[in-house]
Amino acid sequence: MFHLTHVxxxxxxxADSIRTLNDTHCVIKPGGVVAHDAHIINKTLCPEAAG
Known part of the structure; x- marks a missing residue:
């Protein structure tokens, strides 16, 4: 069982990898390779940018 801190x-x-790929913070580009997971992560870590 994973600890929450590990998750x-x-x-x-x-999220850092996604931000690096997008070359900007808290921006998820639709149609990206990890668009679905990125959207979930973005909503979790950057709710103000989830729109």
Missing amino acids: QHVLRHV
Whole structure:
């Protein structure tokens, strides 16, 4: 069973990777390779940008 802190660490790592790919913070481009997961992560970490 995963600890919540581990999940949060993984989500942050994935979110950082997404931000790097997008070259901007909290912007998810529709149709991207990880668009669906990115949208969920974006809503979680950057709710003000989820729109």
